Amino acid sequence: DVAPASARNIRFQFDGIPYADVIERFAQMANKPLLAGMKPEGTLTYNDANAYTYAEALDTLNVILAMKGVMLVENANYLQLVPFKELPSTPLKLLRGAMPVGDVRPGEVVTAVLDAKNVDSKEITDSLTSMLSNAGSLAVLPRGRGLIITDRLGNIQRIKTLLAAIETDAPAERQMKTFALQNTSGAIVADLLNRTFGVATAPKRQEFNPTTKAMVALPPDPNEYITAVYDDASRTMVLFGPRERIALAEELIAKFEQRDGPAGDVRIYMLQSTKAEELATIIRQAIPGVAEPKETGSAAATKARVIADVQQNRLIVASPVAAQLEQIDLLINRVDKGITGNFGNTNNVPLRTQTVLLTKVFRPRATEPKDFAQILN
Template identity: 25%
Template sequence: MVRLIQANGCQDEEDLTVEQRQKKGYLFRAVSIVIAFLVITAVWGADTGGGLQEGKAGEKAVTIDFDGVDIVVFIKFISELTGKNFVIDSAVRGNVTVISPTRITPQEAYMVFESVLDVHGYAAVPAGNIIKIIPAAQTRGQNVETRLRESAVSPSDKVVTRIVPLSYANADEIKKILDPLVSKGSIIVSYPPAGMLVVTDLLSNIQRLLKIIEAVDVQGMGEQITVVPLTYGSAAPMAKSISGLFQDTSRKTKRDATPEPIIKVIADERTNSLIVLASEADTAKIRELIKLLDREPVRGEGDVRVYYLQNAKAEDMAKVLMAIPVAPAGKEQEKGKTPILSKEVQIVADKSTNSLVITAGKDDWQVLEEVIRKLDITRRMVYIEALLMEVSVAKDFELGVEWRGAEKTGSIDGRQIVTFGASTSQPSAFPGVNTGTQSVTLPLGFSLGVLGEGISIGGFLFPNIGAVVRAYQKDSDVHILSTPQIMTTDNEDAEIQVGKNVPYLTRQDTSQSGIDYSHYEYKDVGVTLQITPQINQDRFVRLKIMQEVSQVIKEESSVGLPTTLKRMAKTTVIVKDGHTIVIGGLIDDTMNSGVYRVPCLGGIPGLGNFFRTESSNTGKTNLFVFLTPHIIEYVSEADGLYREKKEQIDKVKEGSIKMYERKGGK
């Protein structure tokens, strides 16, 4: 069925069937169309004082406002407004909504009419004095307007056929590019012999296609056109990046005598594709570059990244990174200067996962990542063997070692040795000691020395402190306080405490009821050793030492409270891996008393005084601290230490103390 709507408002119904004309519904529909038109006309008259308002150049202006109106009613309105005759295909049906708050001219109203038809899948095709309203898919076989060159009209949704002559590009290649870009139902025909394209599409879309054709239809040397669809990237910024890269490359070869190859990359945002015009070799390079750039974003590659630390503590690392100088606001970094961070960098430490949450740009992230990589390394450890002992000053220190006070006795590895003073009567009695004749008395002041792995003093050669320990077993004047061993990380504090928690009577009270109350405080008494090692690159260890020995003496003060004797030393030394240092001179006065009596007779009151003897003597004891650090850097060193200590434990006998020389030295 075909409807004819004429500009005078009449509708030809010759093609209607008798049954259809007999339907009262159709009559009612025709009446409603007339009424709607009269209402719109009345509105125009009211708005313009009884007529349509005059626009530019004497044209009348109208306001279009339809809400869900039958498309046939809308076509009737346009027919009356523009004076055009329409033939409507039976497939044209549906409701339209058009809102135009401003007044427009009839010519502009007709352009709106063409857009409405395009939205609903229809097209207006001129045929002599009438215009056919048909489905857009049928336009290719109709008599649409044909244009040979671009006209100066505004873009519209009018269906036209445009003949596009090509100057350089191949028509079939251009057709492959444009096929995905035309509207639904439109067609493109290529004619390679004449080098032209025939495009039937909306005028607005044809004008967009012409811009693409103009960009790719250029003179070249064996260039080809390739369409590369993108999966993850955005076409516009990627085209800009690739074009800028090849433009910079072409500038460097501008002085060459040979013509520069033409390389163009155009973005089609509607299909998110890149249109590449280049030679086969350049196209292959561009494809490879696009493959690298068009990838799925990886988590953590944005401005916010998470870095999981393997060795360092997140809180400490964050403090170090935030202390890096930042660039002054509003100033760019000068070339050749050390990279610094921008002011926008933020670093947050997550303690639970030991990670850093970093907000930074690409350049700042590269600086931070390099710093973190160098700081987050496996730290070396130090195994420290310690020996704390008391030696009576009154007794010759028969240890097979000649201690000398502030005397240079030689050198080890180029270092001068300062030793303590003492003497020995029979040094050959101790294993590992070579005999000699020199001897010096033991100094009573604080002393510090380096023994090393082997030392020659006054003609004696001593391997290590193992010889000293072997002498303790039979000497009552040598008292071992502690032999602690501890392992700690480089630059971390280590502490050993061996002792008791002793109660101290601080106050005594009596209540009103006569009950006595005593108040006590508990203090640690014993041996405390605090060490902080620091390793340098030459395997020397800097030891920060705090050693304290405290004990409760038998005598009490005048107030009846206990007295604590404390001996403490703080120092910092540098010693090579595997060598031994010793701290001495911490002297204490001791008083010993005793009663010797004849059994039975010594206990008789009065008479027993003749059969017993009371004696007391005062002595001095010197406290020595031996320390030997061993650097543990590799797994093999840790395994060797484990096997060595296990072997020593197996050899220890009950009631004896032994120290064996470290095997497999550096």
């Protein structure tokens, strides 16, 4: 008799057992025949005192087999050992759009068709590929806007959530770009980007309603802002928006990701009487240690960056040195006599800025992080 699927009666206690024997034992325990054209070489040593249900054991075994580029796919009548490269052509469970997943496990590999209403599927394919597991694959529907993804259900659901976050109700010419973050807090950077270039910064739109004889507010134009979403599992920042604003956001991310430069802060100046590009050029010429617009490499890591947002006539200044930032601040106050901030020009006062503290992530090599934390606190 086969034990109930919910019974915790499986344990992993292998010490130098060949992978082929492990797979065969699992199939015997599941009381299902095994189809395997090839079996991975090597031996497995894995001991866990915890008991597993059948579903948990299958997912755990597949995590182990992933290191060998294969996985066990469950069928109603048998278990099949499938190489990752053959998964797209394997008859897996098919999920479509918003259909319920039923009893599909998060670790189970399925094929899903995801709608992408206002996203160019071909354009975002490269961006999403980095978020797939080593068992995953992605293809674009030949007609219409949609994606065919084969991967573990948990991964597909993360991508689906991401697409929902960046989708808009109106079609627009928007680009998708991803960045793998190494040295900064993704949540903090995403929040900064959304506050600096996000929907709240889009120009207000109104139209006349002939029925009510009044002006009514319209939703922001998707071509006027970006959406930043951070995927913690893959440490990937996803930007979605117009190309020119993504380019500005990319410069800001580069400043955060500087590995060799010390942390500083970022200031945003709302200019009134001077064009952003002209003032940025003046700053680069007048103050030493300010990087050129396209300057990269180790030489630029310790320099300040001045980013000109032409559309909103803003300057975004990031500097690792407080004294240098004060020099830039003083120069801007002398050249531009306007007012900064989120609201209109109410008084002719010195420039005020929005300041955002930079956060960097340090990975100690020879000391426990908690020991460093005690010293700093």
